[in-house]
Amino acid sequence: DVKVTQSSRYLVKRTGEKVFLECVQDMDHENMFWYRQDPGLGLRLIYFSYDVKMKEKGDIPEGYSVSREKKERFSLILESASTNQTSMYLCASSSTPSSNTEAFFGQGTRLTVV
Amino acid sequence: SQQGEEDPQALSIQEGENATMNCSYKTSINNLQWYRQNSGRGLVHLILIRSNEREKHSGRLRVTLDTSKKSSSLLITASRAADTASYFCATDFGNEKLTFGTGTRLTIIP
Numbered sequence: 001d002v003k004v005t006q007s008s009r010y011l012v013k014r015t016g017e018k019v020f021l022e023c024v025q026d027m028d029h030e031n032m033f034w035y036r037q038d039p040g041l042g043l044r045l046i047y048f049s050y051d052v053k054m055k056e057k058g059d060i061p062e063g064y065s066v067s068r069e070k071k072e073r074f075s076l077i078l079e080s081a082s083t084n085q086t087s088m089y090l091c092a093s094s095s096t097p098s099s100n101t102e103a104f105f106g107q108g109t110r111l112t113v114v
Numbered sequence: 115s116q117q118g119e120e121d122p123q124a125l126s127i128q129e130g131e132n133a134t135m136n137c138s139y140k141t142s143i144n145n146l147q148w149y150r151q152n153s154g155r156g157l158v159h160l161i162l163i164r165s166n167e168r169e170k171h172s173g174r175l176r177v178t179l180d181t182s183k184k185s186s187s188l189l190i191t192a193s194r195a196a197d198t199a200s201y202f203c204a205t206d207f208g209n210e211k212l213t214f215g216t217g218t219r220l221t222i223i224p
Contacts, residue, residue, distance in 0.1 A: 004156075031210055040216065042214050042215055042216035043202065043214035045211060045212075045213065048210070048211050050210055056211075090156060090157070092157075092212070096210065100145075102159035102162060103147075103157075103204070104159070105149075105156035105157040105158070108155060110154075
């Protein structure tokens with residue numbers, strides 16, 4: 001059974017903390033994505049990676065960075081967490097070319113910044 | 115943003131009825147996909163339709179694509195309580211990125 005696993009379901013962090021959200025996929029996919037989901041706004045792409053050490057900004061990259069040192073792992077980093085980063089974070093992966101294939105999602109991490 | 119827009123934002127129907135939701139997008143696409151999300155969970159892929167296809171079926175799901183109108187519709191026939199979820203369209207503009215819409219919240223009333 002294919003899997004995308006996010007390290008935490010729920011996280012509570014303090015303002016100003018550095019936060020790491022980890023995502024691992026076991027499907028040897030080239031593409032990996034980080035989205036955030038907020039009520040009424042749908043899913044918005046934060047960052048996208050199409051290969052190891054390669055990344056592209058999505059629609060809302062401000063306040064975030066990413067790391068992809070190994071093909072199976074894609075990390076989202078909040079350098080200094082703020083309350084407006086309280087959200088549901090979803091990781092996904094897909095093979096290349098994405099035009100022929102579906103994306104697989106993790107179960108989501110609900111992050112609360114206090 | 116190249117985000118698609120789903121319509122309606124919310125839909126409530128009786129069990130057994132058909133549910134139709136629509137998606138519009140702004141620029142040319144390679145494919146369009148529909149996903150379902152149960153409350154508080156990740157998204158699950160339902161169906162993918164390519165830009166050169168007009169209609170696709172999968173079980174009780176029927177998807178149409180009109181590239182001239184830049185729109186797609188998802189029809190769920192003979193709805194069940196388990197179909198209660200949010201439904202999202204996602205578009206691939208040929209740059210390997212999937213861009214999602216804002217979703218339709220579907221409630222099936224037993």
